[in-house]
Amino acid sequence: MTLLPLVIRPETSLDAAAIDRLHERAFGPGRFARTAFRLREGVPHLADLSFTALVGTLLVGSVRVSPARAGGAPALVLGPLTVDPAFGSRGIGGALMTASLDAARAGGHGLVLLVGDAPYYARFGFRPVPPRHLVLPGPVDPGRFLALDLREGALAEARGNVVGGA
Template identity: 45%
Template sequence: MTMQAELKTITTSIGVERDDEIHAREALLDRAMGTNRKRKSSEKLRRGRKPSEGLAFSARDHDGTLLGTVRLWDVDAGGVRALLLGPLAVDPGLKSGGIGSALMRHAIAEAARLGHRIILLVGDAPYYARFGFSADKTGMLAMPGPYERHRLLALELSEGALDGANGIIAPAGRRLKQRRLRAAA
């Protein structure tokens, strides 16, 4: 099945996130997840960081309107290099149209193509199981701050990649540059 067919012609493309989509992405995330989304434990791992190189994706319609988004972030998973997926969001009016699934498949394929070995996420196990995610190997890992342990899921892109991982997941990616604020004259 092609990406086009899976999306049921709602969108014409999934591609690398564009710099000019920042405000549209934030608005979409607020609509899809609420403004409290920034209080989640996974946000602590993303704060002040850039997504992993080449692993921030947008779904757009034929006019270029942002319909969905997903990003992956570099983390240290108890001594093992990994990616943290999230947030995955689709415009609430377009749920069940295949956009989220297409974004997931694209993100996983690109992570594998770039040589990454592990993807972690905090999410609904029944939804993410269809992409190969489970909690089977996350029992020795922990998120910073509160989270529901059964929602910490992993996908090994290389068999055994999580063997020996033990500890608190920590940010490990590229830092955002701090903007200098001018002092008022």
């Protein structure tokens, strides 16, 4: 059996259809109703912070990052982070997260927000947003609304509504 190496690379416009199919397989049609989706709706993701994972020529993972405003302060919204279920538990999600967060730090960004599994994202430094500190445009379990300060104090400076876009 031949082992194919994992390649993490920046997302290109040619990846869009494969990423859409990956999101459909991983999240199903209900993904459009989620608050995190609504936050990103109509907001183009940032190509320099969005990455794909390939095994051979097969796209098996993707992470996208979009611009947002958090109480008027600039922020990033990470998501979705998607790994093909057939390739789960192999470190692909972690490799995508590392690539994206490293690029965000290098780009001078201060704050990353996401809605996700706190135990998983804690290993990257994400912590729950304090209650009533920031407000998303829809319902979300407060324990799943997470933030990462890429610049010390960035979350403390951001208060109020979170909206998609720069």
